[in-house]
Amino acid sequence: MLQIKDLHVSIDGKEILKGIDLEVKTGEVHAIMGPNGSGKSTLAAALAGRELFEITNGSVIYNGENLLEMSPEDRARKGLFLGFQYPVEIPGVSIVNFMKTAMNELRKYRGLEPISASDFLKHMRDKKELVGITANMANRSVNEGFSGGEKKKNEIFQMAMLEPTLAILDETDSGLDIDALKIVANGVNKLRRSDNATIIITHYQRLLEYIIPDFVHVLYKGKIVRSSGKELALELEEKGYDWLKDENE
């Protein structure tokens, strides 16, 4: 589904990612871990197409197409979803309106008619239940005045609504208490299917107690320095990130 080859990314002329190689197949869950400043969020943003990040080298093939040539909205329409580390507030725009607009853009792109009001409401009810969102939240403005946990739950809710092929969750677990963490993990697990894939970006191991990844990668100073099975996460938890410094410097 996703092949990243020798990806180099700079921001303001400073190279952050220094040659990333990663392959993600359908049905897989990958976890990308690493200390702060290692380039995890840069990778997520670059894949989503944020213009701030300049791709200086390498290639990304997504379902057989060159991802890097697509606009951010086309990437989204082709099923790439980014769960934001810091979800953005859009005052005055209700989640209902926002989601309906997003869904209809996706449908238009796929040559479908706009969703009917009743189908939309049913879809939303189902997904809300899945993620455990209260009715109240859906009528509020997008992320406005949300607590940290609510914002993250809202990201998972949007993911459920849009049913992406590839979901990239950028530090979705940061700032969550254990209950919110469980809700987020539960949502991700329920959305996991054989025809989609998930990349979980996290600093801590604890989310991986609830979401079992197929692969764990360690990103350090812009490079993937270790890749292994889920046991790597435990090792990291035990040893911290300090050993990386010893090994890589």
Next chain:
Amino acid sequence: MEEKDQILDQVTGSEYKYGFYTDIDTETIPKGLNEDVIRLISAKKEEPEFMLEFRLKSYRHWLTMKMPGWAHLRIPEINYQDIIFYAAPRQVVGPKSLSEVDPELLRTFSRLGIPLEEQKMLSGVAVDAVMDSVSVKTTFRETLAELGIIFCSMSEAVREYPELVKKYLGSVVPYTDNYFASLNSAVFSDGSFCYIPKGVRCPMELSTYFRINAANTGQFERTLLIADDDSYVSYLEGCTAPMRDENQLHAAVVEIVALENAQVKYSTVQNWYPGDKNGKGGIYNFVTKRGICKGDNSKISWTQVETGSAITWKYPSCILRGNNTTGEFYSVAVTNNYQQADTGTKMMHIGKNSKSTIISKGISAGHGQNSFRSLVKVMKNADRVRNFTQCDSMLMGDKCGAHTFPYIEVENQSAILEHEATTSRIGEDQIFYCNQRGIDTETAVGLIINGYAREVLNKLPMEFAVEAQKLLQISLEGSVG
């Protein structure tokens, strides 16, 4: 940054969508202004003597006045001798049905999306369509008449209801009020007149579409709306104008009188030609709008969505004279390209327990300059006054400006006034967030702008709200901050 600039250039590239000129045989009088011209206007409209006197004394007063300079606007000099002060579409006198109306005129209306046809009956909107200076066709008069509601052109009201006109015309905006109000009082061409009798709740939204058409013709609309005791009316005003090169002067006056327990809701969507992207052409809109809550417990609510005109100078205001009266002002004003707007409101608290709310949302893009100006005045005997003012400004790009001038004058210690103000931008992060959900940048800007203005748009009647939302999006097409 470069990327942003590029997108911003696209904004400036978006041109007025309603620009066209209708070729209709127009009857005009020669350019210029003097007492003879005023006499001619009055004679052409077959006005009673008191009206001519009103016009003449207004004109004589206007001659003693100077163009005000306090607004935060750059206004080119206006040569009043170069303006035609009266133009009427020439047609058969008194069309009995649509078939008698000039078909070209009807086509203009339909291109503007103004359904003057019978469909109006189904949608429940009565229209008094004003094209240039003379009312062309008024629908629903009979239905309204059954309730005793008078909704007609100003000229007709002057002839048929002279006692009401005499009593209320100039009672809220005196002919001496300001430069443009005096000018309007002298030369006003036509407009709408509305009277809601005691205890009547007007069952439909009354709506007027103004349209400026004949070249070089100043437009001087005069609207008078009287809501008698215990009555209710919601009034809609919407404007579009054809594209042209010469600047056009527009100086309207709207007066509202709300008697005891009466409620008036006045909504405007204004989309006159704003000039091209280099700031050439466009309408000068110098409007005096004022309502008086004369009776106790009365309420006047102004809602405006201003996207057009090269220069807007407009402060829909409320004189809260009765006790327990309420004044409201909800505004969205967009300035793009080289548009300038100086708009806001005045709330004059005279009655006890009077309340006012002011919510203003300014949006500046391109080289647009947007000023919010308000005065909340609490008089000595006005006990327990409440006011809430919120003025928000949004900037798109780095060449535009937002300015706020909130004034407060309080002479009574029991007053409670609140003021909130914010300035924001459409963030690149907001746009990207939308993009990441599959929403393209243009749609995202529309979504964000409409969200920003939602508090005001929510105050518009349903059919207007939809139009206004589209208008906001079109006005800022392609724009990102």
